[in-house]
Amino acid sequence: MQHIIDRFVKYITIDTQSNPNNPAFPSTEKQWDLAKVLVDELKEIGLEDVTLDDNCYIMATLPSNVDFEVPTIGFIAHIDTSPDYTGTNVKPQFHPNYNGEDIVLNKEENIILSPSYFEDLLLYKGQTLITTDGTTLLGADDKAGIAEIVSAMEYLIEHPEIKHGKIRIGFTPDEEVGKGAHLFDVDAFGAEWAYTMDGSQVGELEYENFNAAGGKVTINGKIVHPGYAKGKMINSMSIASDFIKGLPSNEVPEQTTGYEGFFHLHSMNGEVEKTELQYIIRDHDMDLFEKRKKQFQEVADKLNKELGGNLIEVEIKDQYFNMREKIEPVMHIVDIAEEAMKQVGITPLIKAIRGGTDGSQLSYKGLPCPNIFAGGHNFHGRYEYVAAESLQLATDVIVNIAQLTAEKAK
Numbered sequence: 001m002q003h004i005i006d007r008f009v010k011y012i013t014i015d016t017q018s019n020p021n022n023p024a025f026p027s028t029e030k031q032w033d034l035a036k037v038l039v040d041e042l043k044e045i046g047l048e049d050v051t052l053d054d055n056c057y058i059m060a061t062l063p064s065n066v067d068f069e070v071p072t073i074g075f076i077a078h079i080d081t082s083p084d085y086t087g088t089n090v091k092p093q094f095h096p097n098y099n100g101e102d103i104v105l106n107k108e109e110n111i112i113l114s115p116s117y118f119e120d121l122l123l124y125k126g127q128t129l130i131t132t133d134g135t136t137l138l139g140a141d142d143k144a145g146i147a148e149i150v151s152a153m154e155y156l157i158e159h160p161e162i163k164h165g166k167i168r169i170g171f172t173p174d175e176e177v178g179k180g181a182h183l184f185d186v187d188a189f190g191a192e193w194a195y196t197m198d199g200s201q202v203g204e205l206e207y208e209n210f211n212a213a214g215g216k217v218t219i220n221g222k223i224v225h226p227g228y229a230k231g232k233m234i235n236s237m238s239i240a241s242d243f244i245k246g247l248p249s250n251e252v253p254e255q256t257t258g259y260e261g262f263f264h265l266h267s268m269n270g271e272v273e274k275t276e277l278q279y280i281i282r283d284h285d286m287d288l289f290e291k292r293k294k295q296f297q298e299v300a301d302k303l304n305k306e307l308g309g310n311l312i313e314v315e316i317k318d319q320y321f322n323m324r325e326k327i328e329p330v331m332h333i334v335d336i337a338e339e340a341m342k343q344v345g346i347t348p349l350i351k352a353i354r355g356g357t358d359g360s361q362l363s364y365k366g367l368p369c370p371n372i373f374a375g376g377h378n379f380h381g382r383y384e385y386v387a388a389e390s391l392q393l394a395t396d397v398i399v400n401i402a403q404l405t406a407e408k409a410k
């Protein structure tokens with residue numbers, strides 16, 4: 001297991017934070033740093049057709065070792081880490097044989113990783129936990145996924161007695177800023193289906209995600225000297241507050257779970273003359289999603305009517321869709337992943353993602369792509385952690401998927 005730990009540590013100590021405000025590809029130059037290391041390593045372990053394109057996408061091939069037709073499958077992970085928290089100078093801490101008690105991440109700053117708050121920690125009692133030192137994120141999202149895929153390919157190369165078809169692997173930049181799938185060349189990848197290794201807890205297997213849209217509300221007011229404003233001033237911020245109240249107050253991220261959708265106001269910028277609200281609109285169910293978008297528009301229409309003018313403009317843009325529609329016709333790809341997990345004693349946890357993945361976009365580009373656990377918890381912040389045992393389990397699952405796909409094609 002030390003081998004995969006070392007590999008994981010090598011990746012997380014290279015800063016690859018992406019930047020949502022840079023339209024360039026990749027959004028940060030430093031993502032190349034890890035990409036180049038990976039290209040060398042993939043060649044070194046013996047993969048073929050290793051490519052790194054101009055946009056920082058890596059692809060590579062493990063050729064089939066059987067003489068019959070097996071569908072080509074793929075495994076995908078992302079190079080970047082979240083813009084939400086710094087990934088500079090990650091100093092991983094190791095907690096072998098974790099005893100289930102509080103972990104002091106940082107003594108000076110009194111940062112504690114506690115199972116009384118993060119109950120999931122207790123799942124890993126007795127295992128080797130890898131945490132941060134409280135000053136950065138860890139980057140298990142998604143360098144755990146990369147380490148697992150590379151380790152699985154290495155294992156398959158070293159164990160030719162395990163029979164498998166052609167396997168393609170892909171590492172993408174800028175997943176965390178929603179662009180990981182944008183320039184992914186599905187044709188060049190050439191797989192019939194793939195899996196992103198980008199989930200959290202051991203056992204997670206996901207093939208449903210939100211339907212997603214962004215909603216921008218612009219409210220135009222009128223500024224007048226406050227001393228002479230009666231009947232003249234229109235305060236766009238007051239109207240914004242009416243708009244906010246016009247949406248159901250309990251359908252927000254902090255009050256919903258499971259398959260419940262929401263409206264989420266994530267940014268508000270205003271002065272008397274003009275206020276801008278930025279929302280995201282989410283629902284797993286396509287009909288409910290369409291209803292939500294309609295409802296959003298109706299709140300504006302109603303207020304415009306009351307105010308007697310078109311003061312409120314609404315712009316709604318679809319962002320991504322639930323991959324379920326693309327996975328259901330090929331459910332055997334989920335079945336194989338489930339079976340691969342059961343083979344190593346994992347109970348699959350199938351649930352709907354309350355977000356999107358690269359896989360949802362890839363599924364709509366013609367590459368059905370469920371998401372499998374990579375093992376980490378508390379992504380995008382200082383409390384992120386992963387158990388070394390989880391890295392190993394995910395690696396085993398990849399190997400099993402490769403083997404099962406060949407067995408079923410016989």
Ligand SMILES: [Zn+2]
Pocket residue numbers: 078141142175198
């Ligand atoms: Zn991720």
